Amino acid sequence: MTTTVFLQLVTNGIAQGAMYGLIAVGYTMVYGIIQLINFAHGEFFMFGGFGALAVYLWIPPVQHLPLLAALPIMLVGGMIASVVIAVLAERFAYRPLRNAPRLAPLITAIGVSILLQQLVFLWYPQPGGGKVQVGVNAPVQFPTFAGKPFHLGGVLIQRANLLTVIVAFLCMAYLAYFVAKTRTGRAMQATAQDPDTARLMGINTDKVIVVAFVLGAAFAAVASITYGLRFGQVSYDMGFSAGLKAFTAAVLGGIGNIYGAMVGGLVLGIAEQVTTGVLANYHATQQWGTAWQDVWAFLLLIIVLLVRPQGLLGERVADRA
Amino acid sequence: MTSTMTTEPGPAGAVGTSVLEARGVTMRFGGLTAVDGVDLTVGDREIVGLIGPNGAGKTTFFNCLTGLYVPTSGDVRYKGTVLPSKPYRVTQAGIARTFQNIRLFANMTVLENVMVGRHCRTKEGLFSAIGRGPRYRAAERDSRENARELLDFLGIGRHAGSLARNLPYGDQRKLEIARAMASDPGLILLDEPTAGMNPQETRATQDVVFKIRERGLAVVVIEHDMRFIFGLCDRVAVLVQGRKLVEGTPQVVRADERVIAAYLGTPYEDGAAGAREDEGTAS
Amino acid sequence: MADKVPEWGSASQPRQPDTLSAQPQRNAAVSPALAKALIGLGALATIASTFLAWTWTTSFPGDLSVTGYPGGNQVITLVVGVLLLVALGTAYGLPGLRWLAPRGHVRLLRGLALAGAVSTWYILLAVAIELNGIANWVTGSWVALTATALPVAGAFLLADDRHEAARPPAALPRWAQTVIILAAIISAMFIADYGITTSFTEEFIGFALAVGLAAWGLNSSGVLARLTELNARNRVATSAAAFAAALLFVFLQTSDQYNTIADDILIFATVALGLNIVVGLAGLLDLGYVAFLGVGAYSAALVSGAASSRFAHTALPFWAQILIGVGVSIIAGVIIGAPTLRLRGDYLAIVTLGFGEIFRIVVNNLNGVSGPSLTNGPEGVYGVPDLSLFGYDFGKPHVLFGVTFGKFGNYYLLLLVAMAIVVFIYARVNESRLGRAWVAIREDETAAEAMGIHGYRFKLLAFALGASLAGFAGTINAHLLNTVTPDQYMFSASSPPNSAFLLAAVVLGGMGTISGPLLGASLLYLVPAKFEFFQNKQLLLFGLALILMMRFRPEGLVPNKRRQLEFHEEEVAEAEAHAVAEADASEAEAVA
Known part of the structure; x- marks a missing residue:
């Protein structure tokens, strides 16, 4: 294996990992504050992609713009879709269970996840009907960049990958500013540390929780659009495995730790690409390559839980055991 | 504490004289030292009180004794052997505890709660539970009888069949004690057993603690209620900011200027009731 | 949901005597006698209507066109009508029927009346819609429509008499308890059998509506609670009866068709x-x-x-x-x-x-x-x-006791044993x-x-x-x-x-x-299997069901009555001691 090939794998891994990281931020913020694994977060992610696609398909002028100019408009659509869904889910499914036994909100989260997936599936064009002819389970096409990838040394950099990394960086910079400098951000940190005391100090914890859901969903929408751009498709069930990976990333970086989420995402993305790439590169291990990618990611999760359960950067969760 | 006494190791010498020996227990959380070099010895059938203002480290010290926390330094011996650092092993060894904020198994019956306390004195596993041989039945009957006896001992036998969460508050505290006693401990640690009780119930709890002693147990009590502590304990230790300030008989502690200054702020007779109420709302 | 738990508690653990006999509030607008008569008349008419044809054509599935004996969903209406008459007996205080309504008979009547009416009306509506018009109704349809409406009117004119259940009567002899359990479980099996063997969607919906509403009535009248208690007291008998009923199911099947579902x-x-x-x-x-x-x-x-x-x-x-x-x-x-x-x-x-x-x-x-x-x-x-196994080939048909067992019948027997093993392990370990x-x-x-x-x-x-x-x-x-x-x-x-x-x-x-x-x-399997309409929406509905269950009834349809199932033998003695002690305590308080 040459260095170039290796670097190519790392580059692809960074783009993939940045996307995981963007999704993982939502998991980790919500978990840090209310200790809920929001299984539906993968579906918030999926909604973002479909929201953006809806804007693209239903507002014809957008289609005639250059993609780079259309993207901000699509982004707004995607964010609205996923944020609205997240706020609704928080308000009507999770909030009433704030003081319930811990199994109850987890099961509700599963329910929300299945419900959202199936809601989108309902609108899938069925074979023989509808405008777009796709098979029942086929993914839906997403616009992609037309231009050629950039060359850097021998390494190819896809336009969509470059965009993903830039956007992820901007998002994290904003998040860092938000958490450290704004009132709401500090309230969020306080709530994560000790919700009861935060409430006593006059912080509206309900609002803080909604903000965490909103931010998480908005980031997920961004991630979803980068997913669409990179793979040229979105599908109703894309949230399942992306969500699983993103949660792995959140645990990897240290649950509750927003920077950890991005670090975990990058590590997972790179590890995944490099492992499969290296395995596929040699004849003896060839068959253990691409098809097994998710298995390696899962093994990584198990190993991290065994070796460093608090994650790479350390978890930040109020201990209420 | 004379250091010559406490440094004598060996289980043989300790049995019968001291049940618990904690030496130099220190617990640090990051930069914060919650418990700082505390020694405590509890003799056979002795009732020891642990008092101190909120945040003095009393409960943290308890958690160090029961394996919930592993002390940063120092060691704890029970009847001469160093205590293991896992809560379930500590209970197995013979130290049982109650919790400051009641932690019953709310959706189990009162009797079941006490039977759970019996857990570490029984062994029946999966296969005997399925097979239900004579030995299993006998063990189960023993646990049940033991639990009933303890419930009667604490005067809540009539509630045996109801769910723990439906019990009145005072009875929930008693149930916690019954559950702790089910593990046949040699030492029982009570964390604020009279919190939220009225004066009558507090007096009744005093009698309960004396009765527990009569059964051959040593007791350590954390409490804010001075009258309760001074009427109950053979010896009282005062913890302030993680350090042991004074230790001695109730008379000695009551008279000690430093205790009055550090803990009450005002002389005992005037301040006790008020101090207690303040602590109650804060905790 | 919050008020359900104490209700349960009071059913099994008697409180002070005065709460037991809370007098129902009587509504004097309509004389209860008239309302009861309305129910009785309606029930009889309902039964009669099932012997008439409900439509003239056989093109509606289940053949409702026969005069002389009930067919298709008419059977459900008939059964509900008979149950309604029995329940009316409790309203008249007939001896031997009072146990049917420990917590008041009005809800029982309401539930059953609704079960009959809703299920029947649904079928009649389905006839009208699927065969294009009310013209497809015949005299019998109108009779059924009116007859099933009467008990509903009667039952809702009666004032609600829901009250706390009285202390269970002195324990019946063991054999009588066993007979009741067996009867209850066999009936449950017949209901399940009917549900599994329904052959078209309308039939299943009519069935589900009737069962659901009747179950609501039985539950709020307190009879289900009594049965549960009885089952808890006789666990061996209950398990044996359940096993026997499950065996009976497979012997009732004439073909392998429904054994696959089972x-x-x-x-x-x-x-x-x-x-x-x-x-x-x-x-x-x-x-x-x-x-x-x-x-x-x-x-x-x-x-x-x-x-x-x-x-x-x-x-x-x-x-x-x-x-x-x-x-x-x-x-x-x-x-x-x-x-x-x-x-x-x-x-x-x-x-x-x-x-x-x-x-x-x-x-x-x-x-x-x-x-x-x-x-x-x-x-x-x-x-x-x-x-x-032991020379018994599960793939081939066998004849046992005069009944032919196809492949799925054979496996049914094996699965029943497997389930019994799991139930046994669960119960013992629990x-x-x-x-x-x-x-x-x-x-x-x-x-x-x-x-x-x-x-x-x-x-x-x-x-x-x-x-x-x-x-x-x-x-x-x-x-x-x-x-x-x-x-x-x-x-x-x-x-x-x-x-x-x-x-x-x-x-x-x-x-x-x-x-x-x-x-x-059973529900999660049967409902989608019987509703073709659900085929591609069932996951959606299950997601929704999970959310709603956690929100409104987190304990599920069958709440865990841990207290009741455990220590049932000492319970009565304990409850008595408890009542005495509480009385003492309140006296002492009064003195102080």
């Missing part, structure tokens, strides 16, 4: 019960449970002698297959559980979810191309031979040191550890036991279906068993109970 329900329910140990008792959320079923099924299929198996020449006896299936499942369970169960409880959910997904990927790829050759990839292992330790961990792990419970070890044990039971069911499943493929074992798919459905069955039925998951599994 088999699927049994497998589904058995696995759900296994999951209930993990989720309901130990409080561990296992979202990849069906993967353990898959592990068991694959392990058994590979050594069953199936031609497509990697080890086609290895045909081990069934007991050895079970051992291997269970063993491999346990190993998988320990591999997943050991690192995860040490950590925060929530991590288990995500790791098991991942495991479920990984299992599918792995068996898909162990096909000799993208991985070593083991599982034959997406095609799976097919041609798994039918079982043959009430043991082990079960108490699990529930204690579920309730408060820190306190449990302070009581000397090694939390990690017991959680791992629960997880491994759950895995082994699923593996056990999987070995049978492999033979029943004759094939094992990866997509039979997914997190969510449109047909049970899959992990989402299993969880839904446990949650819907009631966590920590035996009958809950059985009921939940």
Whole structure:
């Protein structure tokens, strides 16, 4: 294996990992504050992609713009879709269970996840009907960049990958500013540390929780659009495995730790690409390559839980055991 | 504490004289030292009180004794052997505890709660539970009888069949004690057993603690209620900011200027009731 | 929901006498005598109407065109009418019928009246709509329409007389208790049988409406609570009766047609019960449970002698297959559980979810191309031979006691035994040191550890036991279906068993109970199987159902009456002592 090939794998891994990281931020913020694994977060992610696609398909002028100019408009659509869904889910499914036994909100989260997936599936064009002819389970096409990838040394950099990394960086910079400098951000940190005391100090914890859901969903929408751009498709069930990976990333970086989420995402993305790439590169291990990618990611999760359960950067969760 | 006494190791010498020996227990959380070099010895059938203002480290010290926390330094011996650092092993060894904020198994019956306390004195596993041989039945009957006896001992036998969460508050505290006693401990640690009780119930709890002693147990009590502590304990230790300030008989502690200054702020007779109420709302 | 719990408590644990005899508020607007007469008249007319034709054509399924005897859904209306007459007996205070309504007869009447009316009207409406117009109604339709409306009017004119149940009467002789239990369970079996063998959607909807509303009436009249209590007191008799009733089911089948449904329900329910140990008792959320079923099924299929198996020449006896299936499942369970169960409880959910997904990927790829050759990839292992135990070939028809058992009838018998084993294990473990330790961990792990419970070890044990039971069911499943493929074992798919459905069955039925998951599994299987309309929306509805259940009835349809099921023998004596002591206490307080 040459260095170039290796670097190519790392580059692809960074783009993939940045996307995981963007999704993982939502998991980790919500978990840090209310200790809920929001299984539906993968579906918030999926909604973002479909929201953006809806804007693209239903507002014809957008289609005639250059993609780079259309993207901000699509982004707004995607964010609205996923944020609205997240706020609704928080308000009507999770909030009433704030003081319930811990199994109850987890099961509700599963329910929300299945419900959202199936809601989108309902609108899938069925074979023989509808405008777009796709098979029942086929993914839906997403616009992609037309231009050629950039060359850097021998390494190819896809336009969509470059965009993903830039956007992820901007998002994290904003998040860092938000958490450290704004009132709401500090309230969020306080709530994560000790919700009861935060409430006593006059912080509206309900609002803080909604903000965490909103931010998480908005980031997920961004991630979803980068997913669409990179793979040229979105599908109703894309949230399942992306969500699983993103949660792995959140645990990897240290649950509750927003920077950890991005670090975990990058590590997972790179590890995944490099492992499969290296395995596929040699004849003896060839068959253990691409098809097994998710298995390696899962093994990584198990190993991290065994070796460093608090994650790479350390978890930040109020201990209420 | 004379250091010559406490440094004598060996289980043989300790049995019968001291049940618990904690030496130099220190617990640090990051930069914060919650418990700082505390020694405590509890003799056979002795009732020891642990008092101190909120945040003095009393409960943290308890958690160090029961394996919930592993002390940063120092060691704890029970009847001469160093205590293991896992809560379930500590209970197995013979130290049982109650919790400051009641932690019953709310959706189990009162009797079941006490039977759970019996857990570490029984062994029946999966296969005997399925097979239900004579030995299993006998063990189960023993646990049940033991639990009933303890419930009667604490005067809540009539509630045996109801769910723990439906019990009145005072009875929930008693149930916690019954559950702790089910593990046949040699030492029982009570964390604020009279919190939220009225004066009558507090007096009744005093009698309960004396009765527990009569059964051959040593007791350590954390409490804010001075009258309760001074009427109950053979010896009282005062913890302030993680350090042991004074230790001695109730008379000695009551008279000690430093205790009055550090803990009450005002002389005992005037301040006790008020101090207690303040602590109650804060905790 | 909040007010349900104390109600239960008061039913089994008597309070002061004055709360027992709360007088119903009488509404003087209509004389109760008139209302009762209305109900009686309506019930008789309802019964009569079922002997008339409800339409003139046979093109509506179930043939409602016959005058002289009831057919199709008329049978349901007839049964409800008869029940209504019996319930009316309680309203008139007929001796021997009072036990039907310990908490008041009006709700019972309302429930049954609604059951009759709603179910009948639904069918009549379906006739009118599907055959295009009310012109398809005949005299009988109008009679039925009016007749079923009368009891509803009567029952709602009666003032609600709901009150706390009185202390149960002196215990009946044992044989009488057993007879009641047997009768109740056999009736339940007949209802289930009717539901399973309904042959068209309208029939099933009419049936479901009637059963649902009648169950509501029976429940609020307190008779179901009495039955539950009786069952709890005679657990051996109940289990035997349930087993007998389940056996009776298969003897009633004239063909193998509905045995396939019954088999699927049994497998589904058995696995759900296994999951209930993990989720309901130990409080561990296992979202990849069906993967353990898959592990068991694959392990058994590979050594069953199936031609497509990697080890086609290895045909081990069934007991050895079970051992291997269970063993491999346990190993998988320990591999997943050991690192995860040490950590925060929530991590288990995500790791098991991942495991479920990984299992599918792995068996898909162990096909000799993208991985070593083991599982034959997406095609799976097919041609798994039918079982043959003690010379009894499960694949061939047999005649037992004059009844022909086809393949699915044979497997029904085996599955019944398997389920009995799982129920037995569950019941025994639930009430043991082990079960108490699990529930204690579920309730408060820190306190449990302070009581000397090694939390990690017991959680791992629960997880491994759950895995082994699923593996056990999987070995049978492999033979029943004759094939094992990866997509039979997914997190969510449109047909049970899959992990989402299993969880839904446990949650819907009631966590920590035996009958809950059985009921939940039956409902979750039957409803989509019978409603064609549901076919592509069932997952959507299940998602919604999970959310709504957690919000409004987290204890499930069959709430866990732990207190009632346990210590039932001492309970009466205890309750009495309790009442005396409380009376003493209140006296003492009054004095002070």
